[in-house]
Amino acid sequence: MALSRETLEAHRKAIDASLEYGFPNLHRGVVAFCWPYKNEYDARFLARRLRERGARTVLPVVVAPKTPLVFREWHPGVKLVPGVYDIPYPIESDELLPDYVLLPMNGFDAGGYRLGYGGGFFDRTLASLAKRPTVIGVTYELAKIDTIHPQPYDIPVDYVVTERGIYRRDGDELVFLGAPQPPGDASVLASPVCYQGEFQSGH
Template sequence: MDPAVKAAARQVAFAARKAAFAAGQGQAAELLADVLAAHRGLALAGYMPMRTEIDPLPAMAAHQGPVGVPVIIGPAQALRFREWSPGSAMVAGDFGALIPQEGGWLEPAVLIVPLLAFDARGYRLGYGGGFYDRTLEGLRARGPVLAVGFAFAAQEVDAVPIDATDQPLDMIVTEQGVRRF
């Protein structure tokens, strides 16, 4: 895939997400918590929302089981996940995302995935680092993992430009509902 195609798609997706963020998150976190309730007890990885990302923290806090957030280990590497709970001491990690100052590592069975855009095939457009694609590929090689995209409905596009290394989502949760792929 021509990198310029993905770069142009990212520009459009950032603008769509910014507009959706300004409109409010509706019942998205409650819908996500309902999805996660079916997976209580399993290790969950979420993310610390940045800028105009939809906020998964209420659903993460409600999860009955261990919860982690991503830590970037280095360029072109899979993410690792450090245990998190509400009130954890946080520090700025790479790219400004907050990460727990300390805590154990966990391997998630359920992964909430941030994104810029998604399509009806279950593909997502990320930020371009490939971190989540590498992570999902590695996790899936070791066993089942549920990849749940979390986004605003306005972030859906006709077709996400994809490469052979792009990993599809298993479902997407938006303020308008849940879709399985």
């Protein structure tokens, strides 16, 4: 995605705000995020703030090809080593199951299906979990396409968050909810009911 550094930073801040205001229970659970690759959304800033408020944050770890991922705790200062694509991952921290997954998307369609990097790791992982986490795709508006032509093994996300705001998957399609407002704003989108009423973190 050919975006300037200034644009990427503005998009990151907008996505951070939608995640914080639209999903106010994130800090009560275990939140998985991905180390930024190329020009993907950088969740590390949000992860630090969520940890300060009580969340535990984890990074995905590739164990072997064609096997589910595991998730190890990330915190500032944790020991990291380079993995697939030289993306860092923790090696000595606790293994946890996420309540929420912030999932980067190279593309997304009207049904909430995503384009990744072709490894199938997240689809395989989500299918293997006894309790499915809430999956929130994070990307930019320019990544929206008509369809990715999903296959039977593709698993759609529950929500998509872009710099524009929040989409929720209702039935077989994404519905745009808008951009949530900071606490205290009179907008209906500021209400946790809009985004969190359908699920609880369990923590």
